Amino acid sequence: MNQxxxxxxYQSFPLGIYILLLATIAVFLxxxxxxxxxxxxxxxxxxxxPLGIAAMGQTIVLVAGGLDLSVGTTMSMVNLVTASIMNxxxxxxxxxxxxxxxxxxxxxxxxxxxxxxxxxxxxxxxxAMSIIVQxxxxxYTQGIxxxxxxxxxxxxxxxxxxxxxxxVIIWVAIWILLSxxxxxxxxxxxxxxxxxNPAASRLSGFHADWITISAYVLCALLAGLAGLMLSxxxxxxxxxxxxxxxxxxxxxxxxxxxxxxxxxxxxxxxFPGVLIMTILQSLMTILGISEAGKFICQGAVIAIMVxxxxxxxxxx
Amino acid sequence: xxxxxxxxxxxxxxSMIIMVIMIVVASIASDRFLxxxxxxxxxxxxxxxxxxxxxxCMALFIGGIDMSVSSVISISTIWVAxxxxxxxxxxxxxxxxxxxxxxxxxxVNGLGVVKFKIPAMIITxxxxxxxxxxxxxxxxxxxxKVNQGFADFMRTRFGIFSIxxxxxxxxxxxxxxxxxYTGFGRKVYAIGNGELYAEQSGINTKKITVQxxxxxxxxxxxxxxxxSARISSGNPLVGDSYAMDSVAAAVIGxxxxxxxxxxxxxxxxxxxxxSLINNIMNSMGISPxxxxxxxxALLMFSLVLFQMKRRKAV
Numbered sequence: 001m002n003q004x005x006x007x008x009x010y011q012s013f014p015l016g017i018y019i020l021l022l023a024t025i026a027v028f029l030x031x032x033x034x035x036x037x038x039x040x041x042x043x044x045x046x047x048x049x050p051l052g053i054a055a056m057g058q059t060i061v062l063v064a065g066g067l068d069l070s071v072g073t074t075m076s077m078v079n080l081v082t083a084s085i086m087n088x089x090x091x092x093x094x095x096x097x098x099x100x101x102x103x104x105x106x107x108x109x110x111x112x113x114x115x116x117x118x119x120x121x122x123x124x125x126x127x128a129m130s131i132i133v134q135x136x137x138x139x140y141t142q143g144i145x146x147x148x149x150x151x152x153x154x155x156x157x158x159x160x161x162x163x164x165x166x167x168v169i170i171w172v173a174i175w176i177l178l179s180x181x182x183x184x185x186x187x188x189x190x191x192x193x194x195x196x197n198p199a200a201s202r203l204s205g206f207h208a209d210w211i212t213i214s215a216y217v218l219c220a221l222l223a224g225l226a227g228l229m230l231s232x233x234x235x236x237x238x239x240x241x242x243x244x245x246x247x248x249x250x251x252x253x254x255x256x257x258x259x260x261x262x263x264x265x266x267x268x269x270x271f272p273g274v275l276i277m278t279i280l281q282s283l284m285t286i287l288g289i290s291e292a293g294k295f296i297c298q299g300a301v302i303a304i305m306v307x308x309x310x311x312x313x314x315x316x
Numbered sequence: 317x318x319x320x321x322x323x324x325x326x327x328x329x330x331s332m333i334i335m336v337i338m339i340v341v342a343s344i345a346s347d348r349f350l351x352x353x354x355x356x357x358x359x360x361x362x363x364x365x366x367x368x369x370x371x372x373c374m375a376l377f378i379g380g381i382d383m384s385v386s387s388v389i390s391i392s393t394i395w396v397a398x399x400x401x402x403x404x405x406x407x408x409x410x411x412x413x414x415x416x417x418x419x420x421x422x423x424v425n426g427l428g429v430v431k432f433k434i435p436a437m438i439i440t441x442x443x444x445x446x447x448x449x450x451x452x453x454x455x456x457x458x459x460x461k462v463n464q465g466f467a468d469f470m471r472t473r474f475g476i477f478s479i480x481x482x483x484x485x486x487x488x489x490x491x492x493x494x495x496x497y498t499g500f501g502r503k504v505y506a507i508g509n510g511e512l513y514a515e516q517s518g519i520n521t522k523k524i525t526v527q528x529x530x531x532x533x534x535x536x537x538x539x540x541x542x543x544s545a546r547i548s549s550g551n552p553l554v555g556d557s558y559a560m561d562s563v564a565a566a567v568i569g570x571x572x573x574x575x576x577x578x579x580x581x582x583x584x585x586x587x588x589x590x591s592l593i594n595n596i597m598n599s600m601g602i603s604p605x606x607x608x609x610x611x612x613a614l615l616m617f618s619l620v621l622f623q624m625k626r627r628k629a630v
Contacts, residue, residue, distance in 0.1 A: 120619050121573050123381075123437065127560055128615040135608025143605065247441065260435045292452035299446025303439060307432040 014257045014269035021272040024279050032286060042165055046157070048278035049167035050075070050230040051248055052271065056178055057222030058249035058258075059270045063182070064215035065195035065262025066115060066122040070130040071223045071249050074107055075242025077137045078227025083147035083237030084140075090150040101224050107133065108220025112213030130246070137239075145237035157232035167229060174225070179267045191215060196263025251298050252277050255305045259313070277301070321496045321579075324505075327570030328582030330621060334568075335585045335592070342596045349599055356476045362591040363480040364389070364546070365561055367539035369569075369583035370491050371532040372562035377495070378507045378528050379575025380436030384425060385536035385562060387447035388418045389555030392540025394451055397460025397550025407463045414537045421447055422533025426526030444559065451552035460550040470545035480542050484584075487535065491580050504528060508576025564611065565590055568618045589614070 029036060054071050061068045078100040085096035107129060114125040159166040182188040194201045194211045201208040227242055234241065256273035258265025280301065284293030342349040368385050375382035392414035399410035421443050428439035470480045477485075495501035503524050506514040515521045540555065547554060567573065568589055569582025593607050593614070 114616070118620055118623060120623055124563070124567060124573060124615065124619055127563070128612040128619070130612075131560070131608050131615070132612035135605055135610075135612060138605035138608060139603065142603075247445065250441070254438065260438060289453065291456070292449045294449070295445040295452065296449030299442040299444065299449065302445070303428065303434065303442035306434045306438050306442075307428070310433045 014266065014272075017256055017269050017272045017276075020255075021276055024276050028279050028283050031283060039163075042163070042168065044278055044282050045275065046165035046167045047233065048274055049157070049165075049171040050226040050233065050242075051245060051252065051278065052171045052226075052274040053174060053229060054223050054226035054245055055249040055252040055270050055274050056175065056267055057219030057226075059253040059256065059265050059267055060178070060182070060191070060222075061122075061215050061219045062250075062253050062258040062260065063195045063263060063265045064191055064212050065198060066212065066215065067126065067250070067260065068111065068216065068219045068223075069123065069126040069246055070107060070111065070133060071219065071226075072243040072246035073130045073133040073137075074104055074220055074223040075227035075230055075245050076240050077103065077133050078224050079231045079234075079241050080137050080141055080145060080147075080237050080239065082228060082231050083145070083149055086147060086150050086153070088148040088150055090152040093150055093153050097228060100228065101221060104220040104224030104227075105217060108217035109213065111220065112216035115216065116209040116212050134240075134243075141237075141239065143239065145239045147237045149231050149235050153228075154232045154235055157229055167233075170229070174222075175267055175271055182267060187211075187214075192263050194262075198262075247298060248277060251302045254302055254309075257309060259309065264313075324496070324577070324579040325581060327572075327578045327622075328585060329570075330618070331569045331582050331585035331589060335589050338589060338592050338596065342592065342599070346596070346599045349596070352476050354595070354599070356473060356478060358588075358591055358595050359476060359481040360471075360478045360546070361595070362588050363478070363484045364539050364543045365558065365565060365590060366481075366484040366584055366587040367487055367542060368536055368558045368562040369565040369587045370487055370580055371535035371539070372566050373571055373578070373580050373583045374491075374504070374528050374532045374535070375436065375440075376508075376563075376566055376571050376573060377504050377575060377578070378525055379511065380429060380525070380529070381440060381563065381573070382422075382425065382529065382532045382536070383437060383440040383559045384421055384443040384447060385532070385539070386555040386557070386559035387444045387451060388421050388533055388536040389540035389543060389558055390552050391417060391447055391451040391454070392537045393544035393547065393554055394455045394460065394550035394552060396466075396541055396544040397462050398454070400463035400466060401461040403463075407466055411541060414541055415534055418533040418535075418537025418540075419530050420533070422530035423526065425533070426529035429529070430522040430525050448552065448556075455550050455552050458549055458551040458554075462544050462548045462550075467545045467548050470542060480546065483538070483542055487538070488580055488584055491535075495580060500524070500527075505576050508574075510576075561590060562587075564615050567622075568614060570618075570622060572622070 054075060058068055058071060081103065082096045082100050085099060086092050111126055111129055114120050115122045155166060156170060157167050161169060182191065190201065190206055190211050194208045198208055230242060252273040253265060253270050255276055256265065256269025258269065280297045281294050284290050284297060287293065348354055368389065371385050372382055395410045395414045395417065400407040424443055425440050428434045429436050470478070472479045495504060503514070503519045506519055507521050507524055511521055543554065544550065565586035566583045569578065569584070569586030571578030571582055590611065593610055597604060597607055
């Protein structure tokens with residue numbers, strides 16, 4: 001028994017969070033009294049895809065010892081830029097997506113370079129970036145959202161292949177790919193080492209700064225993808241549509257065990273973290289307190305999960 | 317000596333210079349800027365941000381941060397709007413209720429930091445979300461009514477100063493004295509400069525930390541009360557921008573996010589600068605959307621400026 005306990009404690013797979021996810025689903029099913037079908041649950045997973053993709057980026061930055069508060073406004077920006085370039089025309093999907101992702105790349109690069117080369121607090125850099133991006137898309141749109149998403153692109157959010165929503169397939173595919181990168185490649189090792197101990201990683205001879213910068217770039221690109229997914233879901237341009245996502249990505253990562261000290265956290269934890277957040281929010285919507293309940297459960301969940309994680313870390 | 321009042325006040329000098337330059341440029345560029353009415357507007361608009369920035373400074377000085385100020389402001393406007401219109405008893409009751417709730421939120425933040433070892437930013441972001449949720453339950457959208465007498469009182473003017481701005485000035489004077497000239501203030505700076513050393517030299521760091529967050533919560537509640545008089549109603553989202561803006565004001569004013577460096581005086585300049593950006597752009601007829609970009613750029617610029625200076629000093 002002790003041996004099993006030991007094994008579980010040092011296992012990197014966050015089993016506890018999956019148990020919590022099952023418990024959340026059970027509570028959800030119980031409180032809706034059987035009026036929820038499996039396809040309803042898959043639908044919830046479908047709407048969770050943008051958050052899921054963006055949260056993976058946040059987790060990568062947290063693992064690298066940073067924090068990205070510009071995720072939400074980046075998503076909003078992608079939504080406005082994509083919709084205005086595309087304007088419902090399927091033939092302009094490629095340029096719209098390309099321009100959006102290049103902008104995201106630039107945002108991630110600036111964040112990363114400011115944090116590493118100028119040794120500034122990630123919190124402040126990404127907050128300033130968030131304000132600048134917001135100002136940028138306000139100027140671009142003059143506060144009025146224009147444009148819409150082509151039907152061909154809406155398929156990535158509203159389409160179903162067999163019994164699985166396309167959005168969930170994309171999400172899981174990116175999840176598996178990035179999990180392998182983080183766990184099995186040298187780049188992943190370097191990322192964890194850089195987050196856990198920047199000084200040691202610099203001394204061990206690789207360009208720790210560029211690992212951190214790559215984390216911010218990856219995060220911005222994933223936020224861009226999430227923005228595209230969100231745009232495909234709502235189908236139109238809408239000002240500030242993604243801004244709520246910043247805190248949600250942090251919350252999901254934290255539920256999944258990511259710590260703010262860097263080097264701790266995994267995408268296997270973030271995945272159920274995202275689902276827990278989304279299910280709790282749908283539960284609040286069903287209970288009729290969507291807006292208020294969203295914030296209450298965000299706050300309570302983050303505080304409780306971090307307290308538990310800190311306890312565990314303290315014991316070890 | 318690193319902790320002397322003079323060294324801490326020096327941190328505020330760049331922000332003061334920026335502020336003066338902005339005032340000079342604005343009065344040259346627009347003849348409407350230096351009118352009494354406009355100046356009074358700027359100062360009154362600054363009042364709330366200036367008061368919150370004190371709260372933020374307290375947390376930043378000990379190396380923490382308080383993101384929950386935004387929701388404390390919102391919920392304070394709601395208490396005042398819900399209960400104050402019935403009369404004097406309701407007004408005082410609502411003011412006291414606002415302060416108690418502010419203190420309670422601060423207590424949760426402080427205990428979360430010292431007892432559960434939760435990073436300050438995380439616990440205050442959680443209380444921010446939680447309190448915002450409760451505010452939305454109490455009042456789903458803007459509403460209620462603030463006691464007319466109270467609103468009029470806060471708008472009373474003496475020259476270009478309104479009572480709202482004078483409240484901020486009095487709070488600044490009070491906190492400036494407390495932070496620079498009392499044992500409590502020295503302990504706050506000591507914790508910011510190195511919590512471990514502070515503890516080893518016999519300071520009860522846990523107690524001081526909790527006290528700082530409680531004071532921060534109370535001051536944020538005062539800001540909410542002042543804001544409620546200005547908007548004459550309660551609003552669950554009205555405080556939202558103040559969490560980020562107060563951090564920006566403090567950082568522009570030379571307060572370090574690592575703790576122990578800076579003075580509340582800098583935060584006052586920072587708050588005035590942020591309000592001036594808005595006002596100057598309006599009076600010069602520039603699209604208000606530029607203010608976001610300028611705000612963000614100014615924040616980045618001050619970060620780089622202070623970071624360079626401090627790296628040289630070490």
